[in-house]
Amino acid sequence: MSGIEIRRITARIGAHVSGVDLAAPLDEKTATALREALNTHKALVFSDVHLDDEGQQAFARHFGELTTAHPTVPAVDGAPNVLPVDSEGGRAANHWHTDVTFVLNPPQASTLRSLTIPPYGGETLIANAAAAYRDLPQPLRRLADELWAEHTNDYDYAVPEETVDEEQAARRAQFTSITYRTAHPVVRVHPLTGERGLFIGGFAQRIVGLSAGESRKLLDILQSYVTRPENLLRHRWSENQLVLFDNRITQHYAVDNYDGLPRRLHRVTVAGDVPVGVEGKESWSIEGDASHYTAVAA
Numbered sequence: 001m002s003g004i005e006i007r008r009i010t011a012r013i014g015a016h017v018s019g020v021d022l023a024a025p026l027d028e029k030t031a032t033a034l035r036e037a038l039n040t041h042k043a044l045v046f047s048d049v050h051l052d053d054e055g056q057q058a059f060a061r062h063f064g065e066l067t068t069a070h071p072t073v074p075a076v077d078g079a080p081n082v083l084p085v086d087s088e089g090g091r092a093a094n095h096w097h098t099d100v101t102f103v104l105n106p107p108q109a110s111t112l113r114s115l116t117i118p119p120y121g122g123e124t125l126i127a128n129a130a131a132a133y134r135d136l137p138q139p140l141r142r143l144a145d146e147l148w149a150e151h152t153n154d155y156d157y158a159v160p161e162e163t164v165d166e167e168q169a170a171r172r173a174q175f176t177s178i179t180y181r182t183a184h185p186v187v188r189v190h191p192l193t194g195e196r197g198l199f200i201g202g203f204a205q206r207i208v209g210l211s212a213g214e215s216r217k218l219l220d221i222l223q224s225y226v227t228r229p230e231n232l233l234r235h236r237w238s239e240n241q242l243v244l245f246d247n248r249i250t251q252h253y254a255v256d257n258y259d260g261l262p263r264r265l266h267r268v269t270v271a272g273d274v275p276v277g278v279e280g281k282e283s284w285s286i287e288g289d290a291s292h293y294t295a296v297a298a
Contacts, residue, residue, distance in 0.1 A: 004030060006037050006044075013128040013250075014233035015041035022049050022059045022242065031062045034244075038063075038109070039193050043126045043233050043245040050240060051113060053079045056268050059242070060111050064270040067107055067294040071100065072153070072177050076266065085112070085254075087263040094256040096127070096227060097202035099247050099269060102153040102180040103290035104283060105297075106247060108272030112265045113242045121258030124243065126233045127251045129197035132226040133187060144222060145196075145278045147186035149204040149215075150286065153179065180288030183208055185277030186222065190249050197249035198222055199275060226251055237265075248272065273297060 003019035015037055020030060038044055051059065053076060060066055069075030069083035076082040100106045112124065136144060186207070188199035200219055207215040225231075235243060245252065247269070271294045275283045 004033055006033075006041075008041065009045065010233055012131045012231055013041060013126060014043045014045065014235075016045045016047070018047070020046070022046060023051055023055050025058070026062050035063065035192075038244060038246050039190075042128050042130070042250050043235075043243060045235060046242045046244070047238065048240055049113070049242045051242065053082045053266060053268075056111060056113050056242070056266060057081050060109070060244075060268045060270050063109050063244075064272075065295075067100075067269045067271050068292065069267075071103060071180065071288075071290050071293040072174060074174075081268055083267040083269075085265040085267050087118075087258070087260065094254055095202045096223065096251045096253045098129075098199065098251050099267075100293075101184060101199070101201060101203045102151045102182055103288070103293060104182050104285045105272050105274045105294055107269035107294070108246070108248055109244060109270040110247050111242055111244050111268045111270075113268075114237045114239060114265055116262045116264040117237045117239055118258035118261035118263050121255060122237055122261075122263045123255045123257075124235045124237065125253040125255060126235065126243075126245050127226045127253075128231045129199065129226055129249050129251060130190070130195040131231045132198050132222075132228070133196050135225045135228065135231070136222075140221070144187050144198065147218075148183050148208040148277070149186050149200060149219070150181055150183050150206045150208060151203040152181045152205050153203065153288075154205060178288055178290075180290060181286040182283055182288075183286060184275050184283045185281070187278055188248065188275045189278060190246075191273055191276070195249060196278060198226055199248075200226070201251045248275075271295065 005018045066081045
């Protein structure tokens with residue numbers, strides 16, 4: 001497709017894409033160009049996008065099969081692949097995370113589409129986990145290469161940590177209605193680019209073989225490299241925008257700075273592969289069957 005323009009937003013992450021009609025089927029050349037841009041920039045921003053839920057799903061399918069909305073959280077009515085990310089539902093993702101890493105094969109990519117935007121605030125931060133890995137001093141890099149972490153849905157951005165009323169308690173009970181625990185490499189090798197990235201975030205609760213206290217200290221050190229300002233895209237939402245990001249090598253965070261005003265996005269995620277560490281070993285499931293959410297490729 002001629003006319004596609006990809007403009008870098010920051011040196012390390014993010015590009016704005018124009019000249020593509022996301023409401024129309026993408027030809028092979030355009031789809032390839034977008035995949036290459038995603039590999040390079042990790043997050044792509046599309047403006048003046050006029051899609052409904054069906055259109056968002058159709059666009060996401062250019063990158064692979066879709067997951068259902070979430071392993072435990074309800075989907076949008078009539079759209080089992082669409083997750084509402086709604087401020088009124090307690091779903092402000094105000095902690096750093098990579099989507100659904102508590103299952104064996106987390107999504108490879110996520111799309112977020114703006115529906116209701118507050119007049120101020122409500123940005124989404126997206127971090128380049130490959131740049132974070134490259135920033136590590138050599139001794140920390142060698143250590144991280146050997147580590148594995150247990151990810152769990154003990155808590156999620158979809159449910160506030162503090163259950164201060166019955167409604168919040170019910171949401172938390174729903175989110176944890178199926179317990180998931182999965183061991184992933186702390187350093188994941190991207191299957192398309194070969195890049196190494198820190199694969200941690202909020203669901204990574206413990207380093208395999210270490211105590212909870214030891215794990216927290218080490219994870220905090222590694223996470224501090226992910227969230228360095230140089231590695232971040234701070235996206236200020238406008239109406240009719242869609243953001244596509246590579247869930248295999250990024251983290252994200254929804255900033256809760258809009259005074260509880262209405263904010264609603266719809267999320268559609270593309271099914272992913274089982275993560276692989278630097279020595280070629282795959283992740284393994286400890287607890288929980290997520291086959292209703294996403295199939296594991298044979």
